[in-house]
Amino acid sequence: MTNEDKEVAISSETIELLNRRRSIRKFSEKPVSNAHLDALLGAAMRAPTSSNIQAYSVIVIRDKKILAEVYPIVNNQEHVLNAPVFLCFCADLTRMEKAIIARGGSMDENPLEIGLVSSIDASLVGMSAYLTAESLGMSGVMIGAVRNDPSEMARILKLPNKVYVVFGMVLGWPAEAPKQKPRMDPGTTVHYDLYGNQKDERSLVEKLESYDVELANHYTSINKVTTPDSWTNDISKKFANPSRKELRAQLKMRGFDWL
């Protein structure tokens, strides 16, 4: 064993912040100031962006009437209705389209790549905003359920064509301290040089079985109904059947013809 291989406790403020984070869905009455929002969004937009395209827009929603309209789209998630602030992270092709069309070109040549990079760009800004908020003592939860109905989200938020909401984010000052949900071990999710070279040499079936047990124990400890095959059962129930059947057609209508 070399010195490098010896276990050394490496830490930093960012590592500590990530290691203690979990989604928060209950918030205190303390308002989120515009100064906090400006600071966290300004920092978030330093996120890397593919070819410097910056193919995203963020919509900051405080208007309770708008949240009431979004509420049914997200299957009545109370934390969205009561959000101190709700951010919508959008893939936005309007600025690049303007540049390309002004030079006689067309965006239609690269629909897959452009659809992907704009969605990745929006996600990187969103995660950066989330972490910056955490660094300020705020917290929240991402909301993918806005993709239940991209057309309705577009109507409510007056989105032009070539813009869709990739995900939303509830942010505020936390008023709950839930237990952290366990993650799969890096021995399951990290590979060295070649796929399959992993620190944990057990079979995938064995690894999933132990994660199922770990997650089931977690859910039991917080009085949440679960099954012994917790993760594999949840994932099969959720993704083995068609979900968001209209998503492809609706994104195509918005100008994201990339699937």
Ligand SMILES: Cc1cc2nc3c(=O)[nH]c(=O)nc-3n(C[C@H](O)[C@H](O)[C@H](O)COP(=O)(O)O)c2cc1C
């Ligand atoms: C893109 C994305 C969409 C999500 N959508 C929702 C959502 O609609 N509602 C919700 O309550 N949580 C949502 N979550 C939160 C996840 O359920 C949560 O991150 C996951 O269960 C792990 O729990 P943790 O964040 O507490 O560690 C979403 C997370 C991500 C990354």
